[in-house]
Amino acid sequence: MKKLLSxxxxxxxxxxxxxxxxxxxxxxxxxxxxAVKWYRDSAEKKALYNQTYGVATLYVQxxxxxxxxxxxTWGVILDIDETTLDNSWYFRxxxxxxxxxxxxxxxxxxxxxxxxLPGVVTFxxxxxxxxxxxxxxxxxxxxxxxxxxxxxxxxxTNLKQQQIYFDQVVxxxxxxxxxxxxxxxxFEAINSAKYDSKQMVWSNKxxxxxxxxxxxxxxxxxxxxxxxxxxxxxxxDAQYKVFGNGYxxxxxxxxxxxxxxxxx
Ligand SMILES: [Mg+2]
Numbered sequence: 001m002k003k004l005l006s007x008x009x010x011x012x013x014x015x016x017x018x019x020x021x022x023x024x025x026x027x028x029x030x031x032x033x034x035a036v037k038w039y040r041d042s043a044e045k046k047a048l049y050n051q052t053y054g055v056a057t058l059y060v061q062x063x064x065x066x067x068x069x070x071x072x073t074w075g076v077i078l079d080i081d082e083t084t085l086d087n088s089w090y091f092r093x094x095x096x097x098x099x100x101x102x103x104x105x106x107x108x109x110x111x112x113x114x115x116x117l118p119g120v121v122t123f124x125x126x127x128x129x130x131x132x133x134x135x136x137x138x139x140x141x142x143x144x145x146x147x148x149x150x151x152x153x154x155x156x157t158n159l160k161q162q163q164i165y166f167d168q169v170v171x172x173x174x175x176x177x178x179x180x181x182x183x184x185x186x187f188e189a190i191n192s193a194k195y196d197s198k199q200m201v202w203s204n205k206x207x208x209x210x211x212x213x214x215x216x217x218x219x220x221x222x223x224x225x226x227x228x229x230x231x232x233x234x235x236x237d238a239q240y241k242v243f244g245n246g247y248x249x250x251x252x253x254x255x256x257x258x259x260x261x262x263x264x
Pocket of ligand 1: 079080082083216217218
């Protein structure tokens with residue numbers, strides 16, 4: 001069955017890439033087709049990314065105007081998948097989710113086929129021009145390496161190909177960390193410049209600096225936010241008021257920590 005699925009996926013893929021990589025053998029969620037269609041082929045998705053990066057631009061420009069910070073004393077943190085890079089090609093071609101972070105790394109990250117999302121190239125370059133750092137913090141498995149590549153290296157190559165500006169990339173360490181999906185240790189490392197190799201894998205270290213804005217498509221891309229406790233809040237709870245005001249969230253109907261919530 002696994003072999004059959006791989007062959008089917010390979011048949012639907014084109015170019016030299018198809019010879020190098022196959023789809024994950026997992027095939028549990030064919031019902032994501034509608035979500036993938038919306039993500040790939042709706043004006044609303046493009047408008048939402050432009051809207052979010054546009055609001056964030058005004059927020060950062062205003063913060064810089066008010067605080068007049070010295071260069072490299074401040075920065076922003078962005079997630080990668082479905083925040084800076086669009087991986088929907090994978091779901092389109094394979095009709096499935098890569099169910100584990102390692103599978104995601106193998107099948108989605110290493111091919112270097114992902115594209116910059118609307119607004120992100122301009123936004124990240126603007127932060128650099130304003131004197132801020134751009135840190136990319138992802139749950140891609142930085143400890144993953146096989147004959148398709150090292151996830152840290154392929155991620156950096158793909159980001160550069162897409163002209164997304166960044167000063168560092170900080171990934172999860174699925175091999176050694178007991179809580180690889182928890183980004184808080186990585187956020188703290190960027191704030192303090194104390195990096196723990198058991199918890200994370202990084203491209204390079206930056207000096208400690210103040211983080212003024214966070215970007216993600218998953219509620220858990222934001223410090224201290226957890227899916228279950230946040231989803232249990234009243235929908236008008238004050239905790240949601242940070243969004244649009246330092247925290248900036250992107251739409252992702254294809255996958256996320258929300259999948260485990262009960263279907264009410
Ligand atoms: Mg993401």
